Amino acid sequence: HFITALRQPALLDVIEATLRDGTPRQSRYLTNDGRQDTTFRVSCRPLPLADGMGALVVFEDVTQFEQAGQMRRDFVANVSHELRTPLTALMGFIETLKGPARNDPVARDRFLGIMETEAGRMNRLVGDLLSLSRVEADERVRPTERLDLGGLVLSTVHGLAPLAHEAGVQVETDLPPPFEMTGDADQLRQVLTNLLENAIKYSGRGSQVTVRISPPRYEPRVRAEGVTLEVEDSGPGIDPIHLPRLTERFYRVDSHRSREMGGTGLGLAIVKHIVNRHRGRLQVDSTLGRGSCFKVVLPV
CATH class of the missing domain: 1.10.287.130 (Signal transduction histidine kinase, dimerisation/phosphotransfer (DHp) domain)
Structure with missing residues (x-):
């Protein structure tokens, strides 16, 4: 019997009312699929049968719409x-x-x-x-221009030299021989700037930040020839509990300190979307007391 399978009073009332008077009705059904809460929009319609009145109940999964709405409200x-x-x-x-x-x-x-x-x-x-x-x-439109990623790194590091000097942080580079790759120069400069600014601001005085690029080679994570761009610091590191949420909009590991440093909480969200546009992958490795390493894998 449907009462034993659907144990939510609001939905049961809708089904029973439709069976009673033959009027179409709608309701919602909330459940959990084992990984997340799910929401169904339920339509109940009368269904004449040979031995009386039945009901056709249709469950439409609207979980993604609910999540999108909640994201907009947040x-x-x-x-x-x-x-x-x-x-x-x-x-x-x-x-x-x-x-x-x-x-x-x-x-x-x-x-x-x-x-x-x-x-x-x-x-x-x-x-x-x-x-x-x-x-x-622009996320669905792949970039088409060719650029020198190493040259982009050097110009970005040069531009941030005053900030590093003021913060007492030494910035080093480890770059392969010059090569060209496909990408949006302005957006990749924004990725570099955001990652470097974070490393300089939060690693602490006397620490070292290294920007490293691997030579082009086959990268399984992008299933093509690619390079790995790393921004590594020797700062205090990030608690593992924060790592899954770092790229969320307005998420801050230390909100008070971030605001004092001039952070908006959107930098890593921007980085994530730019990397997605380039069909790349973003990975964050960090150990408390041993620093952090942000890795961006990009196809060439």
Whole structure:
């Protein structure tokens, strides 16, 4: 009997009502497939039978739609939260400057400095959101231009030299002879910049960051000839509990420290989508107290 198989009262009420009056109805059925919660949209229709009225019950799996909807809601909530903090600070300082601190030059200069920092934080967040949107829009279109990945690494490292010097971090490179590969130069520079900036900011003063590229060879993970780009640091490492979620939007291992460093929580999400567009693979290896290594496998 269907009551013994479908043990959710709302669905049973729908089936019994349709059997009773022959009116089509809809309901939802929630269950678990052993790996995740699943959601079914259930349609119940009357089905005339030789010995009375039956019901045809159709289960449509809408789990992916539910998950997508939840992701959108979480995304809006996260963006609102990230923008609310600097906006609240800006509004508070503006009110103070219009009132008690109107004629206090020292307080005015201090508040304007904080306001500049908060405005910069919002600007970085909006910039990363736009970058993420563009990358997601292009994800299905494979890049076609040819580029020198080693040259891209050297120019990126040179551009970040002032940041490394200020942080007291030594950046080394280990590159093979020059070769060309297919890729989007601007996006791969963004991958390098995000990974290097994270390594420099969070590895700590006195640590070393190494950017390494393997020579082109057959890579089983992309089922083609490819290279592995590694950004390795000798910093404090990442707790394994965080590794599966590192590329989620707005996920931070240490949210307070990340905000202090100017992070938006979107850098690794952007990296993931760029790597996906290049049909590559992203792997993170890290041991607490021994540093982290971000590996990007790219077909050539």
